[in-house]
Amino acid sequence: MMFALVDCNNFFVSCERVFNPKLRNVPVIVLSNNDGCAIARSNEAKQLGVAMGSPLFKIKHLVDKHKIVVLSSNFPVYGNLSARIMHIIRSYAPQVEVYSVDEAFINLRGIPDKEFFCRQLVKIIDSYTGVPVSIGIGKTRTLAKAANHIAKKRSIAGRVFCLDSMQELQKIDVGDIWGIGRRLEKHLQSLGVYTAAELAGLSDAMIKKVFNVVVLRTVRELRGISCIELQDQTVNKGQIMVSRSFGMRIKDLSAMQEAVSTYASTACIKLRKQGLVAGGMYVFLNTGLHGDDVYKNSLYIEFESVTSDTRIIIGHAKQLLQKLFRVGYAYKKVGVILTELSPGDTMQFDIFGHDNHLHSEKLMRTVDDINNLLGRDTIQFAAAGFTKEWRMRSNNRTPNYTGEWKHIPAVTLGDLTVAR
DNA sequence: TCTGGGGTCCTAGGACCC
DNA sequence: TCTGGGGTCCTAGGACCC
Secondary structure, eight states: OEEEEETTTHHHHHHHHHHHGGGSSSSSEEGGGGOOEEEEOOHHHHHOOTEEEEEEESSSSHHHHHHHEEOOOOOOHHHHHHHHHHHOOOOOOEEEEEEEEEEEEEOOOOOSHHHHHHHHHHHHHHHHHHHOEEEEESSSSSHHHHHHHHHHHHHHHGGEOOOOOOGGGGGGGGSTTTTTOOOHHHHHHHOOOOOOHHHHHOHHHHHHHHHHHHHHHHHHHHOOOOOOOOOOOSSSSSSSEEEEEEEEESHHHHHHHHHHHHHHHHHHHHHHHEEEEEEEEEEEEOOSSSSHHHSEEEEEEEEEEEOOOOOHHHHHHHHHHHOOTTTTEEEEEEEEEEEEEEEEGGGGOOOOOOHHHHHHHHHHHHHOOOOOOOOTSOOGGGOSSSSSTOOOTTTTTOOOOOHHHHHEEEEEESSSSEEO
């Protein structure tokens, strides 16, 4: 068994560079929603010492000193490029699991020259999309991950690395292993385990006693025993969450109601896009978790019958929020989580509500169709509000190059400008 | 006062991932 | 002052059953 992990290099930054060549060869970072933390960094920015996830205010001095280009995240564009890349991978590889927006596992079984295949794939993705990718090859998914890490870290020519010698594990820090996070790394180090090779050498009994089965699985994968198969992606997700931090603090219930209605509406769109219905919902809120006057809470409701009707779900969301809301706090965030998801075509009908249900499905489909055709929020629910003053910060967002006619780049002589 | 052993189900919270 | 969003999986502990 052999797996490959295709991973885009500095993905969000690479996407921005596809549409703006001026960003090449200069330090660039892309911020999280609400312009909070650096979640993607160009190699130049990494070298300047910008850590993954560092809050912008903590790296302000580096940004100023080295003139780092700071961009807000532009997820529609990244999602679009991601879909193109995954499409290319699927058209060449037999079995693919899209693991995240910028990563995919490939089962290499049946491919004769695996390294050659991967080097070709790197070139094809590069020439079709302009996004550089690296590929790691290994006997298990965990080893493919580690191989990918090496390919990037050592700037391997051809950007493909095959981890076929266990000697390599001695050079990999235990914290760099997939599945070993900060907590486990510390714990392992306190036991004298610093490298992947040392972790792989621990006894099963010891790991099970001190840690758990998840760590044991990781260790077995390091030894070359595949424990994590490629996932069947037709399986539904367990839940759908939509939540954002506000661009400002909110004290009044009405603005909170707008926000929760907006997120509930977005969650319903995601739900219907996957052909699912939900059986229940959480609403949660908090004041931000860093100050002194912290309040956080959540509530759950089980729906009377499964639904994907935005009107019903907004109604429940507002009711839950009303119960959670305490006057006097300055809120930073609210969110909804839809749970108990099941396919819409096998749903159980409320025996009294069948006609209502057909009506609801028709209405929602019509709303979705109109918005898909004419742009999102062509029709929206009034409860979601129109001014949305609480909207998150996004001060340096690039245009929606791939999703809006008026933002499509126009090439002029030699340089690139944006058509308006 | 004494008050077992085994099971299930649910929830909250922790840890991890990108 | 400012510190993301969206997920999954596992475990511990409580409630409840016989």
